[in-house]
Amino acid sequence: MTYRFDLVADSGHFHFADRGWDKVRFILSEFQPARKVSLMGNPPSRIRVVAVGDGPVEIAPAVLARVEELAGTSLAVEPLTRGATLRQRLKRD
Secondary structure (H helix, E strand, O other), X not given: OEEEEEEEEOOOOOOXXXXXXXXXXXXXXXXXXXXXXXXXXXXXXXXXXXXXXXOOOOOOHHHHHHHHHHHOOOEEEEEEEOOEEHHHHHHHO
C-alpha cells in the first residue's frame, strides 16, 4: 500500500546547494522508503512523496532534519487525501 504527502518549504521555495536535490531524492527513497519523489511548483516549493506503507505520514526526525539542511529551509509535512492536502480540505469544511 502507498500513501502520499508533501514536504512544504516554509520560506516559500528551496535553496538546494551542490547536488542537493539528488541527495534529497536518494534519502527519501532509501529511508522513508518512497516509490516516487518529485518537485512541485515553479519555483519548486513542495516535495511530493509517494511512500510505501500504510501511513499515517511519519517521517523520522533525523531524515527530516537532513532533508531540511539540503533544501535550505525548514519544511512542513502535509498529508495528501484524495488529491487535496489535509490543510485544503480543512479550509473547505
